[in-house]
Amino acid sequence: MKVGAPKEVRPGEARVALTPESAQHIQKLGHECLIEAGAGVAAGFDDAAYRKAGVEVVEGAEALWQAADVVIKVREPTEDEAGWLRNDQTLISFFWPAQNEAMLERCKASGATVVAMDMVPRISRAQKMDVLSSTANIAGYRAVIEAGNQFGRFFTGQVTAAGKVPPAKVLVVGAGVAGLAAIGTATSLGAVVRAFDVRPEVAEQIESMGAEFLFLDFDESQDGAESGGYAKPSSPEFREKQLALFREQAAEVDIVITTALIPGKPAPKLWLEDMVQAMKPGSVIIDLAAEKGGNCDLTVPDQRIVTDNGVVVVGYTDFPSRMATQASLLYATNIRHMLTDLTPDKDGVLQHDMEDDVIRGTTVTHQGEITFPPPPPKVK
Numbered sequence: 235m236k237v238g239a240p241k242e243v244r245p246g247e248a249r250v251a252l253t254p255e256s257a258q259h260i261q262k263l264g265h266e267c268l269i270e271a272g273a274g275v276a277a278g279f280d281d282a283a284y285r286k287a288g289v290e291v292v293e294g295a296e297a298l299w300q301a302a303d304v305v306i307k308v309r310e311p312t313e314d315e316a317g318w319l320r321n322d323q324t325l326i327s328f329f330w331p332a333q334n335e336a337m338l339e340r341c342k343a344s345g346a347t348v349v350a351m352d353m354v355p356r357i358s359r360a361q362k363m364d365v366l367s368s369t370a371n372i373a374g375y376r377a378v379i380e381a382g383n384q385f386g387r388f389f390t391g392q393v394t395a396a397g398k399v400p401p402a403k404v405l406v407v408g409a410g411v412a413g414l415a416a417i418g419t420a421t422s423l424g425a426v427v428r429a430f431d432v433r434p435e436v437a438e439q440i441e442s443m444g445a446e447f448l449f450l451d452f453d454e455s456q457d458g459a460e461s462g463g464y465a466k467p468s469s470p471e472f473r474e475k476q477l478a479l480f481r482e483q484a485a486e487v488d489i490v491i492t493t494a495l496i497p498g499k500p501a502p503k504l505w506l507e508d509m510v511q512a513m514k515p516g517s518v519i520i521d522l523a524a525e526k527g528g529n530c531d532l533t534v535p536d537q538r539i540v541t542d543n544g545v546v547v548v549g550y551t552d553f554p555s556r557m558a559t560q561a562s563l564l565y566a567t568n569i570r571h572m573l574t575d576l577t578p579d580k581d582g583v584l585q586h587d588m589e590d591d592v593i594r595g596t597t598v599t600h601q602g603e604i605t606f607p608p609p610p611p612k613v614k
């Protein structure tokens with residue numbers, strides 16, 4: 235079949251779903267690969283690199299969508315793109331079906347099969363396709379690089395002829411995939427790192443990365459864990475204790491990276507205005523929860539603001555796109571693993587096995603039906 239990647243059309247999106255490297259793997263599955271001319275340029279892959287990898291370069295988005303049997307993309311389809319979908323096509327991309335009901339209806343009406351990469355179940359076998367983890371990892375890393383860019387001092391402590399420099403103190407709130415990546419990056423730059431999470435089981439992971447786990451002395455124990463490793467909303471009493479802990483930290487830390495999320499809910503507000511006011515001038519807050527409303531009271535999504543007391547608050551929501559080459563390499567690898575599972579006989583023919591947990595879990599429209607939400611996976 236012909237697997238084609240169009241150029242991303244959402245403003246500011248620099249990633250691409252096919253790389254010259256992933257194309258070679260996809261061709262080994264018996265497929266042909268197509269790319270829209272210029273689709274990889276913003277991520278560092280020019281048309282010549284694709285041609286060298288055996289990919290056909292197609293001029294124009296509509297021509298690409300017409301030529302492809304399987305369209306692979308990063309972002310959910312736009313209205314125009316959905317208008318080109320056919321019933322004999324498969325679309326594989328981020329989709330966020332719970333938030334995009336109208337688009338789900340549109341795709342159902344087209345008769346196309348849509349595979350939502352953000353729906354990959356978090357079971358061991360599917361880790362190689364887990365785009366949420368690969369993008370969160372990049373966001374966590376890039377958040378620290380952004381903090382370093384905004385911060386006027388070293389991360390690492392130094393003793394120099396010109397004076398002694400203390401290490402930067404970094405607080406990471408939320409130690410899921412993005413938070414752990416941020417902890418690893420900040421410790422490797424030499425900062426003193428501390429972290430907090432409502433799930434007590436992450437303490438060991440935080441400590442194994444050379445950071446300090448901020449323990450909350452609370453009668454009901456620090457237990458905000460829900461099933462599947464996700465967090466649940468905290469009780470009011472727990473929240474008050476947590477805010478008191480953060481108030482103690484606010485005057486001391488130089489950089490705060492917030493990543494706290496609760497599935498299906500707005501981001502919890504954890505870094506309040508008075509905490510920002512208590513921070514030293516030149517301190518930096520990077521709010522990775524900005525897209526879900528932000529963990530910090532003062533976050534403005536997609537903006538960098540400077541408060542009256544000189545604290546920089548960054549609410550960018552496009553950190554993976556700001557590292558478009560790396561993000562595309564990982565995303566394209568996740569996609570080609572999905573195609574591997576969809577092409578079990580390596581004969582260039584997609585087999586849409588709805589008995590398979592991963593394929594079933596990610597398929598949101600199929601044969602003119604909406605197949606979202608899926609049943610829970612049978613295997614852990």
Ligand code: NAD
Binds near residue numbers: 357364370413
């Ligand atoms: P997430 O993005 O949903 O949330 C980020 C973090 O915020 C979580 O660690 C959460 O506990 C924390 N949080 C929520 N409320 C908070 C609060 N009030 N204060 C402080 N922290 C708060 O998380 P994620 O990165 O998607 O990871 C969630 C879980 O999924 C983890 O346990 C992770 O290990 C697991 N996971 C499993 C797989 C797999 O098995 N394939 C893959 C990826 C992640």
